[in-house]
Amino acid sequence: MELVEAIILSVLAASTPLLIAATGELVTERSGVLNLGVEGMMIMGAACGFAGAWLTGSIIIGAICGIIAGTLMSLVFALMALGLAVNQVATGLALTILGIGLSGLIGAGFVGERITPAPHLYIPVLTDIPLIGRVLFGEDAFVYLSIALIVGVWWFLYQTRTGLILRACGDNHVSAHALGYPVLRIRTLAVMFGGACAGLAGAYLPLAYTPFFIPGMTAGRGWIALALVVFSSWRPGRLVVGAYLFGAVTILQLHAQGWGIGIPSQFMSALPYLATVIVLVLLSRARTGGSTAPAALGTVFVPDR
Amino acid sequence: MQLVLEKRAERSNRIALVSPLIAIGLTIVTMSILFAVLGKNPVLALHAYFIAPLTDGYSLQEIAVKATPLVMIAIGLSLCYLANAWNIGAEGQFLIGAVAGSWIAVKTQGTDAGAWVLPAMLLLGAIAGALYALIPAVCKVKFGASEILTSLMLVYVADLFLDYLVRGPWRDPHGFNFPTTAEFDPVATVPLLIEGGRLHLGSIIALLVVAAAAVLLGRTIKGFEIRVVGAAPRAARFGGFNSNQLIILTFAVSGALAGLAGIIEVAGPVGHLQPGISPGYGFTAIIVAFLGRLNPIGILIAGLFLALTFIGGEQAQIAMKIPLDVTKVFQGILLFYVLACDSLILYRFRLVFPNRQVTRGTG
Numbered sequence: 001m002e003l004v005e006a007i008i009l010s011v012l013a014a015s016t017p018l019l020i021a022a023t024g025e026l027v028t029e030r031s032g033v034l035n036l037g038v039e040g041m042m043i044m045g046a047a048c049g050f051a052g053a054w055l056t057g058s059i060i061i062g063a064i065c066g067i068i069a070g071t072l073m074s075l076v077f078a079l080m081a082l083g084l085a086v087n088q089v090a091t092g093l094a095l096t097i098l099g100i101g102l103s104g105l106i107g108a109g110f111v112g113e114r115i116t117p118a119p120h121l122y123i124p125v126l127t128d129i130p131l132i133g134r135v136l137f138g139e140d141a142f143v144y145l146s147i148a149l150i151v152g153v154w155w156f157l158y159q160t161r162t163g164l165i166l167r168a169c170g171d172n173h174v175s176a177h178a179l180g181y182p183v184l185r186i187r188t189l190a191v192m193f194g195g196a197c198a199g200l201a202g203a204y205l206p207l208a209y210t211p212f213f214i215p216g217m218t219a220g221r222g223w224i225a226l227a228l229v230v231f232s233s234w235r236p237g238r239l240v241v242g243a244y245l246f247g248a249v250t251i252l253q254l255h256a257q258g259w260g261i262g263i264p265s266q267f268m269s270a271l272p273y274l275a276t277v278i279v280l281v282l283l284s285r286a287r288t289g290g291s292t293a294p295a296a297l298g299t300v301f302v303p304d305r
Numbered sequence: 306m307q308l309v310l311e312k313r314a315e316r317s318n319r320i321a322l323v324s325p326l327i328a329i330g331l332t333i334v335t336m337s338i339l340f341a342v343l344g345k346n347p348v349l350a351l352h353a354y355f356i357a358p359l360t361d362g363y364s365l366q367e368i369a370v371k372a373t374p375l376v377m378i379a380i381g382l383s384l385c386y387l388a389n390a391w392n393i394g395a396e397g398q399f400l401i402g403a404v405a406g407s408w409i410a411v412k413t414q415g416t417d418a419g420a421w422v423l424p425a426m427l428l429l430g431a432i433a434g435a436l437y438a439l440i441p442a443v444c445k446v447k448f449g450a451s452e453i454l455t456s457l458m459l460v461y462v463a464d465l466f467l468d469y470l471v472r473g474p475w476r477d478p479h480g481f482n483f484p485t486t487a488e489f490d491p492v493a494t495v496p497l498l499i500e501g502g503r504l505h506l507g508s509i510i511a512l513l514v515v516a517a518a519a520v521l522l523g524r525t526i527k528g529f530e531i532r533v534v535g536a537a538p539r540a541a542r543f544g545g546f547n548s549n550q551l552i553i554l555t556f557a558v559s560g561a562l563a564g565l566a567g568i569i570e571v572a573g574p575v576g577h578l579q580p581g582i583s584p585g586y587g588f589t590a591i592i593v594a595f596l597g598r599l600n601p602i603g604i605l606i607a608g609l610f611l612a613l614t615f616i617g618g619e620q621a622q623i624a625m626k627i628p629l630d631v632t633k634v635f636q637g638i639l640l641f642y643v644l645a646c647d648s649l650i651l652y653r654f655r656l657v658f659p660n661r662q663v664t665r666g667t668g
Contacts, residue, residue, distance in 0.1 A: 036453065080641065083308050084648040089391055089453065091644060093591055098637025104630030215630075220461050227454045266469035273458040277444070284449040302310050302652070 007251060008135050012143055013209055015247025017042075017201040019146045021225035022232070022239055023153055024197020029229055030157060031190035032170035032183075034298035036092025037077055038198050039222025040099025041070040045202025047103035050110055050213035053206070059118045063142075063203050070199015071192050073099060078191045082184050085300045096222070104215045111214060118142065118208040140208045142200075147240075149197070154236035166190060170294035173301045183301055198222065220273065227276045231283055233292040242279075249275050310652040317650050324646035325596055325607070331646075332639045339634065345625055353624050354617035354635075364620070366503040368612045370574050373507045374399070374566035374583075376608035378590035380518045381559025383599040387522075389535040390552040394441060394456025395563040396587025397463035398434040402564020403571040404467050405433030407578040410493035411475050411486055422492045426568055434564015435557045437463070442556035446549045452556075460587070468580050475578065485579035495573035507569035512605075514562060519601040531555065563587060584615065585633075592640045595647075611636065 021038055028035050048069035053062025073095060080091045118140040121127065126137040157163040166186055168176045173183045201221075206213045224246060232239035253268040336354075337347035358364040378395045385392040406426035413422055441456040468484070477487040498504040522528035534541040534548045541548060566586070575582050593611050597604030618632030648654075 076641070080645060084645050084654075085310055085652060086644045086648050090595060090640075093393060093588075094637055094640040094644060097588060097592070097640060098634065101630050101633025101635075101637050105628055105634060108628050108630065220458070223454060223457050227451075227458070230451060230454070264469050264473060266465040266472075270462045270465045273461040276458045277440075277450075277455045280450040280455055281444050281448045284444075284451075285447075302312065 005135060007255065009139075010254070011244065011247045011251045012135075012139060013247075014250040015243045016143050016146045017204045017209065017221055018225050018228060018246055019201075019240065019243035020142070020149060020204065021198045021201035021222060022228040022243060023146070023150050023236070024194035024201070025225055025229050026232065026234060026236065026239055027153055027157075027166070027197075028190050028194035029297055030170045030234060030294055031166050031187045032173055032294055032296040032299070032301070033081065033187050033191055034088045034092065035074065035077055035081070035095070035191060035194055036089060036226065037073065037095025037099065037222075038092075038194075038225050039218055039220065040096035041073040041195050041198035042099075042202035042205075042218045042222040042225075043103040043216070044069040044073050044099045044106075045199030046205045046217055047107035047110075047202075047213060049199070049203025050113075050115070050206035051106060053115050054110055054113055057115075059115075059207050062115075062207050063200060066199045066203025066207075067196045068199065070195040070197070070202065072195075073199070074191050074195020077195070078188045082187055082191070082301075085302050087300070088298050100216065107213050107215055111212075113213070114211050115207070117211040142204050142208050145200075150236050150240055157236065167294070170296055173296045173299070177301075177303055184303065187301075198225075201225070224272060224276055227280055230293075231279055233283075234294060246272060246275065307657045309655045309657045310648070311655060313651060313653055320646075321598065321650050324649055325598065325603075325643060328596070328639065328642035328646045329610075331642045332635065335638050335642075336631075336635055339631070340627070343627065343631075345627055350621060350625060350627060353621040353627075355613065357620055357624075358613055358616040363503070364616055366499070367616050368609060369508050370503050370505065370612075371615050372608040372612035373505075373511045374570050374586045375590050375593050375611055376511045376605055377514050377566040377569075378559075378563045378587060379593035379597065379604045379608060380514050380601060381555075381562035382590055382594045383597070383601070383604060384518070384522075384531060385555040385559045386594060387535045387599050388531045388548070388551045388555045389538065390442070390445075390555050391453045392438060392441070392456050392556055392559050393453055393591060394438070394458075394460050394587070395559065395590055396583060396585065397456070397460035398437050398560040398563035399567035399570075399583055399587050400460075400463040400467050401437040402430035402434035402567030403578060403582055404463075404470060404567075405564065406430030406568030407475070407486060407489075407571055410489045410572065411578075413493065414487060414490060418490075418492060420492060422490070423495065423572065426493060426572055427565060430568025431561040431565040434567065435561035437564070438556045438560020439553065442553050446552055452552075464580075467578070467582075471579055477577075483579075486577050488577050489572060493572060494576065495569055503574065505569075505573045507566075507573050510565070510569065515601045515605050522601065527554075563590075589615075589636060592636050592643070595640060596643050 021042055025038055045066035049062045049066030052065030053059055077091055077095050080086045081088045120138050120140050123137050127133045165181050169183045169186050177183045202218060205217055228239060228242045231242040249272050253271045256268050340347040340350040358368060382392060382395055406429050409422060409426045409429060440459060441452040444450040444455050445452040471484045471486060475486045477485055495505045495507055530546045531551060534546055534551050571578055571582055589611055593604055593607045597607035614632055614635055618629055621627040622629050
């Protein structure tokens with residue numbers, strides 16, 4: 001039983017950064033913008049989040065620093081891709097390259113330092129319930145936040161008028177513009193939300209997942225988050241399923257090494273990346289009838305005057 | 306205040322030529338500020354970055370050595386990007402090419418094999434790179450899977466595979482437990498062009514690749530097809546050009562070039578297979594491709610320039626203790642400015658003030 005509990009706890013921990021980052025990107029893409037810079041914003045969130053937490057001794061301030069870093073990065077993207085109408089794919093790549101460099105520069109002074117990671121919740125009685133207690137009532141705050149975030153996004157997209165307008169911008173920016181909606185402003189806000197989420201997701205890594213910072217510690221999670229958005233067919237509900245599935249694959253890989261399976265560790269480590277490729281192929285194949293992606297995704301919009 | 310873009314009646318060729326220079330200028334200004342923030346003298350730092358490496362023969366050779374893989378990979382990527390196929394996994398294709406070619410070197414180690422070894426290694430490296438690039442291309446064409454994500458995921462897979470080989474089956478038994486193969490035999494090594502120097506045959510191969518690409522793009526129907534499919538997909542369909550076929554072709558060529566670059570790097574400057582054979586050549590080549598305006602000659606110049614930043618970055622680290630990551634920041638900022646300046650080719654920027662907007666009435 002303890003093993004099952006431990007596995008579920010570690011799956012949740014591994015899934016949470018993917019879920020947070022993918023939630024942000026889901027909103028961005030729903031508004032019609034493809035931001036491939038998630039990895040760059042995440043790694044900046046990790047570096048700035050750790051720096052903030054180490055300097056102030058506060059996990060919360062660390063998380064805020066991560067969010068600010070991710071948002072600032074996303075603003076650079078918005079200026080380029082929305083303000084200057086630059087190709088979104090190329091801008092996203094640039095953002096990732098810049099993020100990896102900057103985070104190395106910022107984080108260099110903090111390599112080797114440690115912090116006390118975010119505490120896990122402990123509610124007497126509730127957390128002590130066998131089996132479900134630790135899993136339901138003993139997580140760190142980020143886990144609960146990630147769930148609140150995706151529920152909030154679901155509610156926003158499908159239950160509010162603003163959410164409807166945002167989706168309209170993603171599906172047909174010309175019509176949305178003709179109806180008088182400020183397409184570029186809505187997209188900028190969506191991009192910033194994506195950046196804030198990516199920054200928070202990155203900050204989760206040194207603040208809760210491991211208590212230290214190493215350069216390149218996001219290790220492609222930003223890209224996996226991007227794949228998860230495709231996996232989810234741009235729907236919040238499926239995104240949760242996808243994120244936890246991928247978290248499980250990551251943990252399977254770690255535990256398999258502990259169980260002494262005779263497969264070299266590098267092959268097991270490659271599993272999440274291979275799984276991403278396979279999932280992308282299977283999903284795209286299943287969707288031959290017509291794409292579920294927002295129709296205007298990745299296209300440049302320059303309003304006529 | 307609001308920034309407004311106005312579409313130009315036609316693309317400005319004058320700006321197309323000047324824009325990479327503006328981008329480099331803006332990058333240098335930004336870097337000066339960054340150096341000042343880091344507490345370094347910007348003038349000295351810029352000198353260490355851009356001037357010092359040009360002043361001695363050894364560094365000049367080193368620039369050519371570093372530019373070799375960058376130019377080869379970027380030429381391949383430019384073909385992909387021109388055809389609107391987004392291969393961003395060149396780093397993985399580079400690593401797989403290095404691994405495949407090294408296989409022959411490892412197997413023939415100490416067997417006094419003939420002169421066929423090196424050509425066979427280069428060939429196998431190119432084939433392996435092409436096959437590895439075909440995975441995302443086929444997934445794209447057959448199933449519609451995003452080639453951006455799949456090609457990138459395969460970078461991590463290639464990296465781990467290389468790591469496995471040099472820590473496991475291919476590890477040098479006399480290597481003090483370091484994760485590396487034994488030094489390659491002389492027959493498995495790319496010959497040097499200058500006795501005792503660093504410049505090697507790979508640089509000549511890179512120049513040939515540039516020339517071949519220039520001919521392909523400028524003088525052949527295939528090159529025309531690639532550019533039409535990328536620039537005007539609808540027109541290309543009417544013209545009967547098959548864009549799927551071009552995705553496969555450009556991915557295969559770019560994978561082959563990346564793989565070739567990989568094996569040349571391992572059999573040349575590095576001399577053995579080990580992790581970390583690439584300081585991100587596959588990603589930097591993306592910048593080279595854009596900075597070079599997706600044009601073969603432009604890419605050659607851009608490759609030399611980015612190689613200069615690698616060497617300058619190393620020298621600045623030694624001379625002024627400037628962190629090596631500054632080079633990556635530099636490259637990222639440069640790519641931003643290149644893209645932003647490219648926007649000037651198609652649009653005119655204008656600042657609009659809200660009070661003027663009001664007087665416009667209903668639009």
